[in-house]
Amino acid sequence: xxxxxxxxxxLITVTGKKLxxxxxxxxxxxxxxxxxxxxxxxxxxxxxxxxxxxxxxxDVPEGYKVSRKEKRxxxxxxxxxxxxxxxxxFCASSLLGGSNSPLHFGNGTRLTVT
Amino acid sequence: xxxxxxxxKLLSVFKGAPVELKCNYSxxxxxxxxxxxxxxxxxxxxxxxxxxxxxxxxxxxxxxxxETSFHLKKPFAQEEDSAMYYCAxxxxxxxxxxxTFGKGTHLIIQP
Numbered sequence: 001x002x003x004x005x006x007x008x009x010x011l012i013t014v015t016g017k018k019l020x021x022x023x024x025x026x027x028x029x030x031x032x033x034x035x036x037x038x039x040x041x042x043x044x045x046x047x048x049x050x051x052x053x054x055x056x057x058x059d060v061p062e063g064y065k066v067s068r069k070e071k072r073x074x075x076x077x078x079x080x081x082x083x084x085x086x087x088x089x090f091c092a093s094s095l096l097g098g099s100n101s102p103l104h105f106g107n108g109t110r111l112t113v114t
Numbered sequence: 115x116x117x118x119x120x121x122x123k124l125l126s127v128f129k130g131a132p133v134e135l136k137c138n139y140s141x142x143x144x145x146x147x148x149x150x151x152x153x154x155x156x157x158x159x160x161x162x163x164x165x166x167x168x169x170x171x172x173x174x175x176x177x178x179x180x181e182t183s184f185h186l187k188k189p190f191a192q193e194e195d196s197a198m199y200y201c202a203x204x205x206x207x208x209x210x211x212x213x214t215f216g217k218g219t220h221l222i223i224q225p
Contacts, residue, residue: 035158037204043150045157058157092158102123102198102218103158 002027006091006106013081014114021076021109023091029104031094032074033058034066036087037108043090049074081113116141118203120216127191128224135186135219137175137201146204147177147184150215153197161186161199171195191223 004025013019025032033048035058045058049068063085065077074093078085091106117140127133139145147164162170164177164184175186184201201216 033157043158043160048157102220103152103200103215105215 002104004091004093004104004106006089006109008109009107010110012112012114015082016080019078019081019111021078021089021091021111023074023076023106024072025074025093025104026072027093027095027104028071029093029095030071031096032068033092033103034064034074034076035090035092036060036085037090038087046076046089081111083113085111086113087111116145116203116214118201118214118216120199120201120219122219123217124220124222126222126224129193130190133186133188133191133195133221133223135199135201135221137184137186137216139182139184139201139203141182141203147175148202148204149173149175149184149186150200150202151197152200153194158200193223193225195221196223197221 007022030051034046035043036046037043044060046060046064047055047058047066049055052068052071055066055068066074068074089109089111092103094103119138121136149161150158151161152158162168162175173186173188175184177184198218198220200218203214
């Protein structure tokens, strides 16, 4: 089954403790992206990747890192999480990244930083 | 579980014609509905939210709880409206919990 898989679904952590949220897709998509969703703000893009070893900042990249060593995986790394990074995170992928390529979303990761 | 259905994968209309992108949802509570848009070579962005009851770029969308629909409408389509449109549902409470997306509708406006 074609899907985007995020792990974990829920995570509670403390300030400053490094964490990684994984994202994997099995559709051989070139484009992958991370978003966060906050009340009243909708989705905001954190980082995106057009292909392996090609990543770029989105609207709110501060405090986050990503890597794209393989096509299928696009982990989101928080080196030193802070409470303002408490949010709902979505990973998405598409074949080519343009408006002709529908986005496929993961189920989301609910992160709480205390 | 909540579900969002966008029945049309592709919708093509002529410039100046009315546009309606359909979105139906299933959810037992009080949802918050969104429309997102992705223009060519640009990132996904929020178009409008039902609680704002606003018109953005000439688009409007009314939440119809009886029909569980949140169709996106524009009376006169323009070429720059060509894009991919996603309907999304949040479980309410300010959109803090759970977001479910439809599969998207690719809108093409022909000159």
